[in-house]
Amino acid sequence: MRSVLIVDDERIEREGIAALLQMGNYNLEILEAVNGKEALTILKEKKPEILLSDIRMPFMDGIELTRQAKIMNPDMAVVIFSGFSDFNYAKEAIRNGVLEYILKPVDPQEFKNVMDSVMSYLDKKKQNEEAMQKNQEFLGQYFLHKFIHNGKSEIMDDAMKIMDVSWWNRTGRMLLLNGEDGFFENYDGNFEQMLTEELPFSFHYLNYDSDSSILCFEQNVKVDFQILAKHIFEFVEKSCGRQIYIAVSSQLEGKEAIPQGMKELESLMENRYYRADQWIFMPDTNWENKENYELPLEMVEKMEEDIRLHDIAHLWEHYNKFMKYKEYGAGFSYIYMNFVCTNLIKSMYTQMDYPVEKYSNVIEKMFHVENIQEVAEALEETIHLFEQKLFSVKNSNRSEVEKVKSYIYAHYQEDINLEFLSAEVYLSPGYMSYIFKKETGEGLAQFIREFRLEKAKELLCTTNKKIVQVCAETGFTNPSYFCKSFREYYGCSPDRFRKNEIQRETM
CATH class of the missing domain: 3.30.70.270 (Reverse transcriptase/Diguanylate cyclase domain)
Structure with missing residues (x-):
């Protein structure tokens, strides 16, 4: 609910204005003050959005009250009441930011017209503020999305020029x-x-x-x-x-x-x-609180699971962490290191369906290495071999990814997702997700979304189709989500983008 402050040293005048406000059904909290000084106190405490003030009052006139009220709240809607003899004062008040003035004695119809204008002004101001806030939010998401995607510091520099x-x-x-x-x-x-x-x-x-x-x-x-x-x-x-x-x-x-x-x-x-x-x-954030002997043991367990699941991405991650413990003196012996690495190597060869005789020489070699570094190198070499065997040849990965991309290009208007696309190329969703990210540098869902937005941009530039039609024809099922996504990706709404393109073409 909005509030209005009526300021007049005559009680009957205040009551008359209050009655007119109630008759107008403006749904306002009505506050009153008998002079400018009292009004300033109320303005500070209650912060009303509307000030209705007489010009001639003791202690502080309406002109000075308006000036100080506007310092406190530049957007406050101020209306002054003046007699014919005060018209020059009224002009001065208007120069100080008064929205409207009403001549005394107050005509009820004129008062209603002025108040309708005041309420319309406040409604429009609120709508503009909300639109600006929403635009700031969209711009913030636009810049954040770009920054997360490529991490360039120039993006933050550009963002800081127009927002916090x-x-x-x-x-x-x-x-x-x-x-x-x-x-x-x-x-x-x-x-x-x-x-x-x-x-x-x-x-x-x-x-x-x-x-x-x-x-x-x-x-x-x-x-x-x-x-x-x-x-x-x-x-x-x-x-x-x-x-x-x-x-x-x-x-x-x-x-x-x-x-x-x-x-x-x-x-x-x-x-x-x-x-x-x-x-x-969760990330493994609690390792620093564990005893040294627990650290490599936990990583070994994770690597064993990664090997079993053919999860190369996490196998490398856990291997690198395992090596860090070695570098930081995590307190495990050469014998232990040799033992666990040998078992991991055995697990990988088993998963690759190598017969024992084919890798027995590798295991035999493990018992003759002279230091921990050689053990680590043998494990790393086997992980590389395991990765190569799992993914066969890189060109094969590329071929599967290209098949998926081609399917997206041809069927982007349809309901497609990772599970569906991985089934189309006879791969597991996890494997498909890994090789797609490895080859393209972005996730599958993000790739689909960006391609759909690119096609939407084409339709906006080359056709007169309505936004709802563009949304439907580019694979988006929710127009509101489409508009939000477009603004986040291009920095403006689809409608504004189209208008900008038309203006650019006519220049």
Whole structure:
């Protein structure tokens, strides 16, 4: 509810104006003051949006009151009352930012016309503020999406010219939420608002593609993020009747860490193809609190599982961490190192269906190496061989990826997803996701979304089709989501983009 302050030293005048306001059904809280000084106190405490003031009053006249009120709130709607003899004062008041003035004695119809104009002014101002706020939000998402995607510092420089993105430097953690079957595109409601109302602290939200959204939390948010992820999972399951995967990044420091944080999240999210019973994926942030002997043991267990699942991406990740412990003197002996690496090598050869006689010489060699470095090198060589064997020849990977890309180019208007496309080329979703990201540098869902947006841009530039038609013909099922995605990707709405192109062509 808006509030209005009536200022007049005559009680009967104040009561008359209040009665006219009530008759007009403006739904306003009515405040009163007998002079300018009292009015200033009320303006500071109550912050009304409308000021109705007489010009001639003791202690402080309406001109000075208007001037000080406008300093406090430049957008305040001010209406003054003046007699014919005060007309020069009225002109001075208008120069000080008065919206309207009314001659005394007040004519009820004139008063109604003025108040209708005031309410229209405030409504329009509110709409403009909301539009500007929304535009700022879209621009923020546009720049953040670009920054996460390629990590170039120039993007932040461009963003800072038109908006405040200082929070990028304060980002402490990122969460990646991943649904399926276009969850975020087809969600019937405002997912960001739903989460905002549920969580007790603020975050920055970015819809990354139709299946993924990112939450960025600033460093001052102190919470157990594993518990938070579990809470979000349970809340979404209860509110939406859907289960989503959630990955949590390591602690981040500075804006440069945001793109790296995204890479970590995507790597963690790959686990969903191999760990079917798991919905939340965390970085191994608790290693520093473990005893030295526990560290290599945990990594070995992870590598054994990676080998069994043919999960090359995580095998390399866990191997590199295993090697770090060696470099930092993690307190495990040469004998132990030799033993675990030999077993890992055996596991990989077994998975490659090599007969024992074909790799027995490699195992025999392991018992004659002279230092830990040689053991590590033998393990690394076998991982390379394992990767090469799994993926056969790189050209084969490229061939499968090209088949998938060709299918997308021809069927982007249809409902396509990772599971469907991997089945088309007879690969598992996990393997398909890995080689597609390796070959193209981006996830499949993101690739599909960007290609659809490129086709939408073509239609906007070359046809007069309505936005709803463009949405449907480029594979988007939700016009609202399409417009939001377009603004995030191109920095403006589809309608504005088309108008800009028309203006460019006519110049």
